[in-house]
Amino acid sequence: MGDIDKNSPIGVFDSGVGGLTVVKELMEQLPNERIIYYGDTARVPYGNKSRETVIRYSREIAEFLCEQNVKAIVVACNTASALALEDLKKAVDVPIIGVVKPGAIAAADATVKGRIGVIATRATVSSGIYEEYLRAKRPDIKVFAKACPLFVPLVEEGLTDDPITDSIIHRYLDELLEQGIDSLVLGCTHYPLLRDSIARAVGQDVTLVNPAFETARSFKALLEEKGLLSETKEKDGQKPVNTFFVSDSPEQFRSFAGNVLSIRIGAEDVKVKAFVG
Amino acid sequence: MGDIDKNSPIGVFDSGVGGLTVVKELMEQLPNERIIYYGDTARVPYGNKSRETVIRYSREIAEFLCEQNVKAIVVACNTASALALEDLKKAVDVPIIGVVKPGAIAAADATVKGRIGVIATRATVSSGIYEEYLRAKRPDIKVFAKACPLFVPLVEEGLTDDPITDSIIHRYLDELLEQGIDSLVLGCTHYPLLRDSIARAVGQDVTLVNPAFETARSFKALLEEKGLLSETKEKDGQKPVNTFFVSDSPEQFRSFAGNVLSIRIGAEDVKVKAFVG
Numbered sequence: 240m241g242d243i244d245k246n247s248p249i250g251v252f253d254s255g256v257g258g259l260t261v262v263k264e265l266m267e268q269l270p271n272e273r274i275i276y277y278g279d280t281a282r283v284p285y286g287n288k289s290r291e292t293v294i295r296y297s298r299e300i301a302e303f304l305c306e307q308n309v310k311a312i313v314v315a316c317n318t319a320s321a322l323a324l325e326d327l328k329k330a331v332d333v334p335i336i337g338v339v340k341p342g343a344i345a346a347a348d349a350t351v352k353g354r355i356g357v358i359a360t361r362a363t364v365s366s367g368i369y370e371e372y373l374r375a376k377r378p379d380i381k382v383f384a385k386a387c388p389l390f391v392p393l394v395e396e397g398l399t400d401d402p403i404t405d406s407i408i409h410r411y412l413d414e415l416l417e418q419g420i421d422s423l424v425l426g427c428t429h430y431p432l433l434r435d436s437i438a439r440a441v442g443q444d445v446t447l448v449n450p451a452f453e454t455a456r457s458f459k460a461l462l463e464e465k466g467l468l469s470e471t472k473e474k475d476g477q478k479p480v481n482t483f484f485v486s487d488s489p490e491q492f493r494s495f496a497g498n499v500l501s502i503r504i505g506a507e508d509v510k511v512k513a514f515v516g
Numbered sequence: 517m518g519d520i521d522k523n524s525p526i527g528v529f530d531s532g533v534g535g536l537t538v539v540k541e542l543m544e545q546l547p548n549e550r551i552i553y554y555g556d557t558a559r560v561p562y563g564n565k566s567r568e569t570v571i572r573y574s575r576e577i578a579e580f581l582c583e584q585n586v587k588a589i590v591v592a593c594n595t596a597s598a599l600a601l602e603d604l605k606k607a608v609d610v611p612i613i614g615v616v617k618p619g620a621i622a623a624a625d626a627t628v629k630g631r632i633g634v635i636a637t638r639a640t641v642s643s644g645i646y647e648e649y650l651r652a653k654r655p656d657i658k659v660f661a662k663a664c665p666l667f668v669p670l671v672e673e674g675l676t677d678d679p680i681t682d683s684i685i686h687r688y689l690d691e692l693l694e695q696g697i698d699s700l701v702l703g704c705t706h707y708p709l710l711r712d713s714i715a716r717a718v719g720q721d722v723t724l725v726n727p728a729f730e731t732a733r734s735f736k737a738l739l740e741e742k743g744l745l746s747e748t749k750e751k752d753g754q755k756p757v758n759t760f761f762v763s764d765s766p767e768q769f770r771s772f773a774g775n776v777l778s779i780r781i782g783a784e785d786v787k788v789k790a791f792v793g
Contacts, residue, residue, distance in 0.1 A: 292764045392669040487569045
């Protein structure tokens with residue numbers, strides 16, 4: 240890794256638009272870094288796919304980001320982090336982190352009673368990886384995990400504040416509340432977009448943990464440790480220009496970014512890059 | 517097409533499991549035909565993808581089915597039929613039909629008042645293809661189309677009979693009922709699996725049209741016309757053995773087929789075939 244240029248961009252990828260919640264945190268915490276984002280909008284969602292397929296898709300994307308000369312990679316998708324991160328570490332030559340470990344650490348810090356809920360895709364829940372990290376940090380912690388497969392389509396449909404969404408949230412979360420959890424990990428990058436509705440459902444005694452914030456903090460520490468923080472400074476309020484690649488529907492991606500996350504992206508900054516197949 | 521072997525299998529494809537509703541009709545109406553099915557379970561759903569992506573995926577699959585020596589193809593996915601059928605007709609050398617035209621013809625026959633509702637994926641609705649076929653048949657028909665993007669995830673989650681599904685159905689369909697429709701096309705192969713719940717919501721004055729039934733009838737007529745009906749007869753109640761290819765999660769596919777559609781598929785009859793990419 241000795242010859243990595245610290246002024247190269249950072250790579251971020253997700254199954255679709257959800258990873259933009261991580262981009263938002265990175266833009267705030269690392270304002271001098273240029274971002275190259277990849278959203279696999281043609282093949283979203285990842286959460287119901289098999290481990291093999293998620294690894295295959297993630298490798299294609301990580302290799303593509305490396306071809307763009309990124310200096311480090313953030314896997315901004317919980318499912319890809321849960322299923323593919325170890326494999327990706329072997330496959331690429333730049334530092335790479337996922338969102339699961341930072342999320343787990345934040346949750347372990349947040350809990351008082353040691354009873355933590357984790358909501359995520361079916362694939363992330365089946366992997367058991369949040370439990371693994373949480374127990375490694377604090378072996379007495381009790382983890383209650385629940386797959387919420389309808390949350391991603393609800394977010395993708397823009398129904399982030401809707402009575403139908405509220406009833407689906409109750410369907411999924413009431414059993415976790417009965418277990419007396421005091422912290423809840425939003426273990427899928429789409430879920431922070433339902434934050435207000437989830438907060439209403441769980442009440443103020445449950446702390447919501449968003450791995451995106453913690454991931455940006457860990458990633459900043461990683462770049463510092465490796466001596467890879469960008470030397471380029473903002474000039475006269477000029478932000479670095481980020482580039483976004485998607486595998487399908489760039490216009491839909493831009494409008495989602497603008498409407499839901501207030502991230503303004505110029506039409507010329509979104510490019511289509513689909514993999515053959 | 518002169519050298520097509522009439523005893524070859526027929527090819528059927530869909531974005532995932534939904535096309536099995538068409539397989540079920542084909543098995544009943546054409547019991548002597550052997551079926552090779554392809555379900556693109558890794559890349560499901562198709563309904564929110566762009567035209568270019570749906571065409572690319574559909575071509576890969578149709579070409580794969582031709583490599584399996586099928587004598588004819590049924591595109592058992594409304595989105596692929598709506599967006600890719602004309603392109604596929606040019607790309608493959610065997611007869612090929614989709615589900616849209618047969619569905620439109622059945623709806624035009626079913627309506628008395630000439631007011632027809634069409635529910636489908638966003639991509640199918642945007643294509644305007646149901647309107648096109650319906651107006652070609654009866655220019656006085658009024659068509660009210662509505663995209664119902666949450667129906668596919670609800671079906672894939674097995675929530676075919678659930679109060680949450682009922683409220684989502686009302687959200688989508690009440691505006692069609694206000695228009696005084698008397699027929700409703702279930703314009704996505706997943707939707708017939710919601711038939712009972714949809715029927716409850718629309719009441720008995722609205723006829724539900726399932727393109728799967730009509731497609732199997734049209735396909736049988738097509739095989740007859742081309743002299744391509746199989747000469748192999750069932751022997752002692754032995755059904756022909758069908759083969760199912762999926763791009764991901766064969767076990768999930770088998771259990772869905774068994775539980776939801778009562779189609780029993782042996783583990784050895786489901787194979788994984790993913791496209792590179």
